[in-house]
Structure formats: C-alpha cells, structure tokens
Amino acid sequence: MPELWSGVTVKAGSLMDRTVGQHMQALEQKLNLLNARIMDENDRAKRNQLASELRAVESALTHYRSALEAEERIVKA
Known part of the structure; x- marks a missing residue:
C-alpha cells in the first residue's frame, strides 16, 4: 500500500526508500x-539530450551537497 507523505503518494521501493548517500552515489554513477x-x-541531437541530462544530474548533486553542508553547519552550531 502506498505511503502518504506531505500530500505525495510514495510507492514502496521508490527513491524515498534510499538514503541520501545512496541516492548521491547513484547520481555520481549516472554522471x-x-x-x-x-x-x-x-x-548532435543525442549529444544535446545527454548534455541536458548531465546538467540535471549535476544540479541535483549540487543541491544535495549544499543541503548536507548546511545541515553540518546547523549541527555544529
């Protein structure tokens, strides 16, 4: 049965079942x-599509890293 989380239905076995570290590792492998x-x-068209996916993965990794750095600063405070 799907779990309801903040108004979003999450299916078992989804990305929500992974730790942040596991998700970042998968993104780094994808990168x-x-x-x-x-x-x-x-x-050229395929290269452009791959470049678009690459930017999305880089953006996601940047956001995760920033969030982890912010959390580390908060915990130390």
Whole structure:
C-alpha cells in the first residue's frame, strides 16, 4: 500500500526508500555514465539530450551537497 507523505503518494521501493548517500552515489554513477556516453556520441541531437541530462544530474548533486553542508553547519552550531 502506498505511503502518504506531505500530500505525495510514495510507492514502496521508490527513491524515498534510499538514503541520501545512496541516492548521491547513484547520481555520481549516472554522471560518469553520461560523461562517457557524451564523448562517444556523434549525433548532435543525442549529444544535446545527454548534455541536458548531465546538467540535471549535476544540479541535483549540487543541491544535495549544499543541503548536507548546511545541515553540518546547523549541527555544529
């Protein structure tokens, strides 16, 4: 049965079941994969799509890192 969290229905086995560290590790693996695929791709449209995905992954990682840094500062205060 789906769990209700802050007005959002979350299915069991979803990303919400992962720790932040696990999610960041998966994003870093995706980042490495996208970087490799972009270097091997010759089709411009596909390269543009990969570049868009790459920026999204980089953005997500930046947000996670910033949140963890902010939490660390709060805990130390």
